[in-house]
Amino acid sequence: MIVPRWPLLATAVVAFGAWWMQAPPFTPVQPELFAAGGSFTNAWGDFDGDGDADLFVGFNGAANRLYRYTNGVFDDVAAAAGVADARPTRAAAWGDYDADGDPDLLVGFTPGQGGVLRLYRNDGGRFTDVTRAAGVAIDSGAVRQPAFVDVDGDGDLDLYVAFRDKPNVLLRNDDGRFLDVAPALGLADPRKSVGGVWFDMDGDGDLDLYQGNMDGDANALWRNDGARFTDVAEAAGVAWGGRTPNDKSNGTVRSCAADVNGDGRLDLVTANYGRNGVLLNRGGGRFEDVGAAWGLDMDGRFDSCALADFDNDGRIDLYLNGTVTGGTSYRDYLLRNTGSRFEDVTPDGIRALESDHGVQWHDYDGDGDADLALTGVQPTGMHLLLRNDLDAAARARSLRVRILDARGRATRAGATVLVSRGGTPLAAWLVDGGSGYDAQNDAALLVTLPSPDAVDIEVVAPSPSGVARTRLRGVTPGQWAGRTLEIRVP
Numbered sequence: 001m002i003v004p005r006w007p008l009l010a011t012a013v014v015a016f017g018a019w020w021m022q023a024p025p026f027t028p029v030q031p032e033l034f035a036a037g038g039s040f041t042n043a044w045g046d047f048d049g050d051g052d053a054d055l056f057v058g059f060n061g062a063a064n065r066l067y068r069y070t071n072g073v074f075d076d077v078a079a080a081a082g083v084a085d086a087r088p089t090r091a092a093a094w095g096d097y098d099a100d101g102d103p104d105l106l107v108g109f110t111p112g113q114g115g116v117l118r119l120y121r122n123d124g125g126r127f128t129d130v131t132r133a134a135g136v137a138i139d140s141g142a143v144r145q146p147a148f149v150d151v152d153g154d155g156d157l158d159l160y161v162a163f164r165d166k167p168n169v170l171l172r173n174d175d176g177r178f179l180d181v182a183p184a185l186g187l188a189d190p191r192k193s194v195g196g197v198w199f200d201m202d203g204d205g206d207l208d209l210y211q212g213n214m215d216g217d218a219n220a221l222w223r224n225d226g227a228r229f230t231d232v233a234e235a236a237g238v239a240w241g242g243r244t245p246n247d248k249s250n251g252t253v254r255s256c257a258a259d260v261n262g263d264g265r266l267d268l269v270t271a272n273y274g275r276n277g278v279l280l281n282r283g284g285g286r287f288e289d290v291g292a293a294w295g296l297d298m299d300g301r302f303d304s305c306a307l308a309d310f311d312n313d314g315r316i317d318l319y320l321n322g323t324v325t326g327g328t329s330y331r332d333y334l335l336r337n338t339g340s341r342f343e344d345v346t347p348d349g350i351r352a353l354e355s356d357h358g359v360q361w362h363d364y365d366g367d368g369d370a371d372l373a374l375t376g377v378q379p380t381g382m383h384l385l386l387r388n389d390l391d392a393a394a395r396a397r398s399l400r401v402r403i404l405d406a407r408g409r410a411t412r413a414g415a416t417v418l419v420s421r422g423g424t425p426l427a428a429w430l431v432d433g434g435s436g437y438d439a440q441n442d443a444a445l446l447v448t449l450p451s452p453d454a455v456d457i458e459v460v461a462p463s464p465s466g467v468a469r470t471r472l473r474g475v476t477p478g479q480w481a482g483r484t485l486e487i488r489v490p
Contacts, residue, residue, distance in 0.1 A: 026372060026386035030074055037381035038062060042358040042373050043439040045094030045103040047081070048125045051484070053362060053443040055373060056105065057383050058089030064107070069364060074385075082127040083120055087112055093433065094442035095148025095157045097121075097134070098176050099409050103442040106136070106159065108143030116143050117161065135178040141166045145254075147433040147440050149198045149207055149414045151224070153462040157411050162193035162211065186229045191217040195254035195304075195438065198414045199266050199430050200460065201236075202285050205467030207414045210268055212241065214251030219270075223285075232285065241270035242277020242291040250274030253323075254437070257430045258307040258316045260294075260337060264418055264425030271302040271320055278342075294341045296320075300330045306435035308361035308370040311336065312394040314426060314450030318342055321437070323356045324377060330356075354381050357437035363388075363446045366482060368395030370446055375437070396452045399477050399485055402444045403431050403459055406490040410442055415461035415489060419447060426455065444484050452477050461489040 028034075038060040044053040048068060055067040055074070063086045066078035078084035083105060091108030098104065098121060105120040105127060119136045120127035131137050142164035148157040151170065159171040159178060167188035171178035182188040189211065196211040202223065209222040209229070219241050221233035233239040243250040254271040261267065265281035275297040279287040291297040296318075304321040311317065315337040322330030331351050335342035358375030365371065369390040375383040403412040417429040426449065434441030449455060454476045461468045470489045 025389045027389055029371075029385040029387050031384075033067075033074060033076070034383050034385050036062060036383065037379045038377055039375035039381070039383040040090055040357045040377060041092045041437050041439045042360050042375050042383065043092045043094055043434055043436065043441050044360060044362045044364070044373075045105070045442040047094075047103060047105070047122055049102055052366060053364060053441075055364070055385070056083070056092050056094070057358075057375060058092050058107065060377060061088045062086060064089055072365070081125065082129075083107070085109070085118070087114075091143045091146050091161075091438035093146040093148055093159075093440035095159070095413070095440065096410050096442070097148060097157050097159070097173060099156055099407075099411060101409060103410065106146050106148070108146060108161070108438065110142075111140045115139050116141050134176060136171055138169070143438070144194045145196045145438045147196065147198055147413070149433065150411055150462055151198075151207055153206060153464045155405060155411060157413070160187075160196070160198070160209070162196050164192055164194060164214070166190070168193050168211070185227075187222060189220060191220070192251070194252070195271075197255045197257045197268075197430075198433065199257045200414070200416055200462070201266070201281070203460075205460070206462045210238065210255050210257070212252030212255045212270060214253070214273070216246055216248035216250060218245070219252050219255070236285055237287045237289065238268060238279050240277075241268070241272060241279065242289050242297060243270075243272045243274035247274065253302065254304045254435065256305040256307050256435050257432065259428035260307070260316050262315065262339070262425065262427055264420070264428050266416060266428050266430055269296070269305050269307065269318060271305040273301050275299050276302060276305075276320065295344070296335070296342050298333075301325055301328070302330065303357050304359050304435060304437050306359040306361050308446065309337075309448035310334070310361070310370050310372075310388060312369060312390055312397045312448045314397070314448055315339055316427065316429075319359050319361070319372065321356055321359050324354065329354050329378075332356075353384060354378050355384065356381075358383070358439060360434060360436045360439065360441065361446075362441065362443050363398075363400060366400065368398040368400070368446075368481070396477060396481065397449045399447045399449070399475065399480055400444050400483070401447050401457075401485050401487060403461070404486055404488050406488055408486075408488065412459075412461050412489055413440070415459055417445065417447065418458040418460065419449070419455050420458075421453065421455050426450065449477060457487065459487050459489050463490075
């Protein structure tokens, strides 16, 4: 039985209050505004250039919303900005494809009049439809994960789009005009793809792709070999992402990357239909599935994973979305990273919310802790923003970091941020395109630390000449309280 949302929010507040011994309390933000159900995707991007990120939410036929954040308050400005499409929306991605300093917006729809992709160029806070002019018009297909990433390392953002029912595409950006090069590069994968994550899995400076597939199809780990991509998933130990091999009822909906065990290498987490996976990066292109040992091999139906350190102890935690399917609402999990496993600390209030697709962590208010945005497809469901209310001492153990190119543009999605102290790795963070359901962010990265002492930061990003690196030594979080540390990688 579905119950009204507002009592659930009240229940959530009470549950959070009783939960203080386990985790910081979360508080619903403007619940009268974040109220409509039937939402799939959410993504953060600073579309108006005021220094804080705004939130796009895609709905299942109702007008999409763009929440501008100004002076501590959100307002829906989608209609004025020109992005209030009332079409069933399944994907969203922010990315500065034209490298003019502001994020543009890609929206993916279910099939219908006007094609399944729409590219909006950001013209000073007002958006212009440039889909056909930019060469990204695709008439049909079940759109899933989009990502703006610089695949060829030439300094501009290319566009990757996964499809549930047709070969995936990689649109190479040549001076703002896109051309599909997936067939030539070996990426036109016809398997039933959903969520993918781009990261440098082998440390050679270019971006590789871990692609989750459904309906019993094996996942792909596409190693970037320059002129072509090679699927090395089987050899790397990630072909099934923790789920049962060749089971047509199983599949990987979303994959996420972060350093969950603090060894300085990016690991993988999978949200599956079936058992979930934790794939630890052992180096040399090999991963080990430790989902059972890490407590993540619960069997169910899960749509999304999102990694962030919600309690600022320096270890990267996990939010896992259950889905709503076949009359069953699979529960969500909020999981704390103990260093050797994920511990379930989900309060009853979150379990009752029936979020099932979009989940995004982002420090929207800039106070040094990760806040939580959720969406749900139930008509009386929710899209909800929960403010993380950590104490001041915990917030002081964080750094708000934005990775830019040499010209100050946000074209470095997929870069790795390595944090160490005295030569000892603390964690590796991915400048992720965004987790959630088929969404990509363009937002600052919140790096958390076990103490407020100084750390060294190294950023590694793709480059035409190989690996581009920028190193900063002796960075103290307290010096950057309330500000964003911008790191430029040539």
